[in-house]
Amino acid sequence: MYVRAATWWTIFRIGLEERLVYRADFALGTLMRFLPIITQIFLWAAVFESVGSGRVAGYTYSNMVAYYLLTMMSRAFSSMPGLASGVAAQIRSGEIKKFLVQPVDLIGFMFLNRIAHKLTYYTVAFFPFALVFYLCRGFFDGWPPDVLTAQGWSSLDILLIYISTLLMGFLLGFFLEICIGLIGFWFLEVTSLLFVYMLLNFFLSGHMFPLDMLPEWAATIVDLFPLKYLAYFPAAVLLGQLDPAEIIWGLKVELCWLVTFMILSRLMYSYGVKQYSAYGG
Amino acid sequence: MAIIEIEGLAKSYRVYRKKEGLVASVRGLFRREYRTVEAVRGLDLEVEAGEFVAFLGPNGAGKTTTLKLLSGVINPTLGTARVMGHVPWKRENDYRRRFALVMGQKNQLWWDLPAQESFRLHQQIYRIPADEFQHNFDELADLLGIRDLVQQPVRELSLGERMKMELIAALLHSPEVLFLDEPTIGLDVIAQHNIQQFLKYYQEKRGITILLTSHYMKDVVALCQRVVIIAQGELKYDGSLAGIIDQFSQHKLVTLQLADDQPGRDLSRFGEVVSSDYPRVQLRISRNQVAQAISAMLEACSIDDIAVEDPPLEELIAAFFSKITMDSTSANKMDDSSGVS
Numbered sequence: 001m002y003v004r005a006a007t008w009w010t011i012f013r014i015g016l017e018e019r020l021v022y023r024a025d026f027a028l029g030t031l032m033r034f035l036p037i038i039t040q041i042f043l044w045a046a047v048f049e050s051v052g053s054g055r056v057a058g059y060t061y062s063n064m065v066a067y068y069l070l071t072m073m074s075r076a077f078s079s080m081p082g083l084a085s086g087v088a089a090q091i092r093s094g095e096i097k098k099f100l101v102q103p104v105d106l107i108g109f110m111f112l113n114r115i116a117h118k119l120t121y122y123t124v125a126f127f128p129f130a131l132v133f134y135l136c137r138g139f140f141d142g143w144p145p146d147v148l149t150a151q152g153w154s155s156l157d158i159l160l161i162y163i164s165t166l167l168m169g170f171l172l173g174f175f176l177e178i179c180i181g182l183i184g185f186w187f188l189e190v191t192s193l194l195f196v197y198m199l200l201n202f203f204l205s206g207h208m209f210p211l212d213m214l215p216e217w218a219a220t221i222v223d224l225f226p227l228k229y230l231a232y233f234p235a236a237v238l239l240g241q242l243d244p245a246e247i248i249w250g251l252k253v254e255l256c257w258l259v260t261f262m263i264l265s266r267l268m269y270s271y272g273v274k275q276y277s278a279y280g281g
Numbered sequence: 282m283a284i285i286e287i288e289g290l291a292k293s294y295r296v297y298r299k300k301e302g303l304v305a306s307v308r309g310l311f312r313r314e315y316r317t318v319e320a321v322r323g324l325d326l327e328v329e330a331g332e333f334v335a336f337l338g339p340n341g342a343g344k345t346t347t348l349k350l351l352s353g354v355i356n357p358t359l360g361t362a363r364v365m366g367h368v369p370w371k372r373e374n375d376y377r378r379r380f381a382l383v384m385g386q387k388n389q390l391w392w393d394l395p396a397q398e399s400f401r402l403h404q405q406i407y408r409i410p411a412d413e414f415q416h417n418f419d420e421l422a423d424l425l426g427i428r429d430l431v432q433q434p435v436r437e438l439s440l441g442e443r444m445k446m447e448l449i450a451a452l453l454h455s456p457e458v459l460f461l462d463e464p465t466i467g468l469d470v471i472a473q474h475n476i477q478q479f480l481k482y483y484q485e486k487r488g489i490t491i492l493l494t495s496h497y498m499k500d501v502v503a504l505c506q507r508v509v510i511i512a513q514g515e516l517k518y519d520g521s522l523a524g525i526i527d528q529f530s531q532h533k534l535v536t537l538q539l540a541d542d543q544p545g546r547d548l549s550r551f552g553e554v555v556s557s558d559y560p561r562v563q564l565r566i567s568r569n570q571v572a573q574a575i576s577a578m579l580e581a582c583s584i585d586d587i588a589v590e591d592p593p594l595e596e597l598i599a600a601f602f603s604k605i606t607m608d609s610t611s612a613n614k615m616d617d618s619s620g621v622s
Contacts, residue, residue, distance in 0.1 A: 007405040014391065014398050021393045021434070098389055100354050103377040104406045277355040277370060 007104075008112055015116030030125045033072070034132065040068045057213040063239065065139040067210050069132065070235035075207065076125065077166045078173035078230035083114065084197070087181025088190040091276070100273065107178060107265055114174055145240020153244060158237070161247065165234040168254050172229055175261035182265065185272030200225070206232025212241055226257040284458065284490050285328035285351065290360035291514075292321040292346055320346040322514040323360065328492065330457075333484050335505035336494040339602045343514040344494040345384075348460045351492070352382040364458055378407055380458040381451035389450050390435045396446040397431040400453060407454035414453060421449045424479050441472030448476070452483070461493040465500055477503045498594045510598075512605040522594070529597045533571050535564045537578065538586035551578050560585075565592075 019026065048054075048061045059067065087110065090096045099106040144155045180197055184190050202208050204227040211222050211232045222228055233250055236242050242250065298314045300306070321343040328334055336344040349355045351362060353369035353376070362369060367376035390399045404414045422428040425445040430438060435446065444464065451459065464480070465473040481504055484491055495501060501508060501522065508525060510518035518525065535552065539560040548554055551574045552566035566574050571589060578584065 003405075003408055007408075010402050010405040014394065014402055017398060018391060018393050097354050097382075097384070100372060101352050101377065101382050102389070102403075102406060103374040274356070277353075 008108075011109055011112040012116045015113040016120055019117055019120040026120070027124055030121065031128065033076075033125075034128060037068055037072050037132075041065050044068075057210070059210060059213075062139040062141060064210075065136065066239060067235050069136055069139070070238055071207055071231040073129075074166065074169055074231045074234040075205075076121070076129075077118070077234075078169035078205075080114065080173050080177040083110070083174070084177040084181035084190065084194055087178060088184030088188075088194075091182075091184040091272075092188050096276070100277070107269060110178065111174060118170065143239075147240040147243050151244045161251075162234060162238045165229070165237050165251070165254070168251075168258060169230055169234055172226060172254065172258050172261065175258065175265050176226065178265045179261055179268055182268040182272050185268070185275050201227055201230065204228065205230040206235070210236075210241070212236070226254070226261070229254045229257065283327040284330040285326070285362070285364050285492075287324055287326040287347075287351075287362045288360055290321055290324040290347070290350060290362055291319070291358050292343075292350060292355065293317050293319045293358050319514050321350070321357075321511075324511070324514070324516055326509065326516065326519070328490060330490055331488045332507055333491045333505050334493070334507045334509055335501040336492060336509050336511060337501065337598060338494075338511040338517075339606065342511045344511055345462055346514075347511070348382065348384075348462050348492065348494065352380065352460050353377070354382075378454060379456060380460065381454070381456040382460045382462070383447050383451045383464060384462040390443070390446055392436050393434055395432045396435055396438075396449070399435070399446075399450055400431070403450055403453050409454050413455070417453050417455060418449070421452055424482065425449065425475070439472075441468045441475070444468060444472070444476065445479075448479070455487070457489055459489055459491045461491060461495075463495055464493065465495060465497055473497065473499070480504055498598065502594065510601070512602060517605055518601075525597060525601070526591050526594070529601050530592055531568055532565045532592060533568055534590045534592055535566050535571065535575065536588040536590070537562045537564070537584055540583040540585040548578070548582075 044061065044064045048056060048064075054060055056064070087106075096106070098104075099109070144153075144158055148158055180190065180194060183193060187193070204211075204222050204225050206228055207230075211219065211228055214222060229250075233254065237247055237250075294317070295315045296318055297309075298316045300309065300314075320341075324343075324347060336347065338344050346355070350357055351364055351369050353372045356370045365376070365379055367373060367379075369376065389403075390396055391402075400414075400418060403409070404411075409417070422431065425448065427442060427445050427449075430442055431446075435443060438446065448464070461480075465476055468476070477500055480491070480493075483489075484504075491504075493500070493505065506521065508518065508520065508522050509516060510525075518528075534555065537548075539562065548557075548562055548564060552564040552570075555563040555565050557563075564574075575587065575589070579587075
């Protein structure tokens with residue numbers, strides 16, 4: 001067990017160091033992530049102004065801004081830049097051989113590497129995030145939401161559940177993208193597939209707009225996808241858009257998705273390697 | 282018992298046959314034609330522990346495929362292989378900790394980090410005890426003379442330096458069997474020589490088993506006692522280097538340094554004149570007539586110096602390869618058409 005932990009630690013540490021090589025690119029990339037949110041805030045300000053009434057689909061302007069800030073937070077956990085494309089590229093270039101020849105597991109390796117990647121990101125992004133949330137604190141007036149406190153949930157309860165939705169979002173995002181990358185074993189080029197995924201992700205995760213704005217039929221479709229757990233769900237939990245029963249149900253469904261993709265990634269890897277070693281190489 | 286036992290090993294790939302032209306490309310979207318490429322067809326081979334074996338053969342002969350099979354990167358279509366008692370394509374960790382594969386420049390190293398970090402990672406994944414790791418590392422770094430470079434990001438290293446780092450990464454866990462695919466490709470003469478010297482020393486000292494593919498005859502001459510020639514996926518020769526010369530060269534090259542000042546002297550009656558750069562003349566003479574021809578020449582003209590050599594190995598091998606290719610082209614044509622599915 002100790003040996004394993006030491007291996008994990010080394011993989012993790014090397015992932016961290018690799019991330020820190022391109023400091024400037026990293027810092028710039030981190031700052032750039034804040035740009036879209038500013039345009040979103042202005043866009044919704046214009047929408048609310050033209051509508052005239054204080055609410056759009058049950059959201060006040062403050063709610064809306066708070067929602068976007070929180071999806072940004074969700075995505076800081078669940079988005080996996082370069083993961084699926086990286087795995088597919090390794091398959092295509094033959095670099096994947098390394099994981100067949102050496103006694104190391106591809107998925108585990110990628111996982112530790114990704115945690116390292118994320119932690120570096122949080123370190124760099126902590127202050128900008130803190131600053132933005134501090135400046136925007138006015139949009140969070142009325143927190144904790146009555147829906148939840150009325151049921152006896154304390155602020156701490158809500159925060160703990162929120163954090164667990166973020167962590168599960170990370171896991172779900174990771175295994176989902178690993179599965180997409182592993183499709184590379186069967187189709188060498190997955191770029192267009194990734195594009196479709198990103199498009200779906202953009203609309204169905206709640207990254208573009210709050211999912212509860214959707215009409216009934218569309219909401220049903222969205223509910224069938226796991227994508228809403230990547231952006232919408234954590235934000236909705238914290239803002240009290242869902243009642244406690246809905247939150248618990250959502251957590252259960254998310255857990256099912258997570259286990260499904262974990263198992264799927266293992267199966268895909270094992271069949272993919274067979275496929276690769278039977279035809280390619 | 283042999284450390285590597287290969288029996289009837291065969292590997293065929295299915296490759297998409299892309300036709301030329303737009304119409305054919307569009308048709309290819311709906312109906313794909315596949316062609317079966319038989320990379321290795323029924324290879325039998327045994328290698329004893331401590332042997333240093335060279336795989337020679339033209340490009341596409343199946344050398345690399347064989348190394349991939351033995352290192353478990355790919356599964357065979359037919360046949361069996363055991364390396365140290367393990368079936369490679371089961372990819373058991375027990376096996377993976379006992380061999381190493383170095384495949385050209387497709388690196389095991391982290392591009393953006395100093396090589397030292399990749400070595401640390403290998404220490405962990407191969408579970409090398411700290412003292413053994415340090416000992417191995419010191420030995421390898423000193424032999425290859427790259428101690429100062431291990432702190433430098435790999436991307437900043439030259440090709441030769443990177444290759445040395447690759448070798449270190451592959452040898453840190455003291456593999457008993459090492460597969461080397463073109464370890465000196467693209468390197469300058471000095472780096473090539475360094476790596477040869479290193480491999481020779483290391484193999485003798487540790488007594489490990491090495492299978493090497495290379496297109497540089499110098500590598501082979503310097504390193505391998507045994508040569509296996511593969512072409513069209515089949516074994517064509519298995520024996521010593523000297524054996525190749527005996528078997529395929531019927532001639533010797535005799536170089537004369539003439540002392541008298543009579544150009545235009547006709548030497549062609551002694552053998553075929555290869556080059557004549559007076560007073561230096563090179564002749565190709567049948568093996569069994571060399572002695573006779575030399576004494577005749579010594580009598581006929583005054584000679585300052587004389588050298589008798591085997592023809593360059595490259596030439597022999599090239600002639601051998603082209604002979605094999607010629608022999609089997611006719612047979613191959615039939616194979617090819619029946620391979621379309």
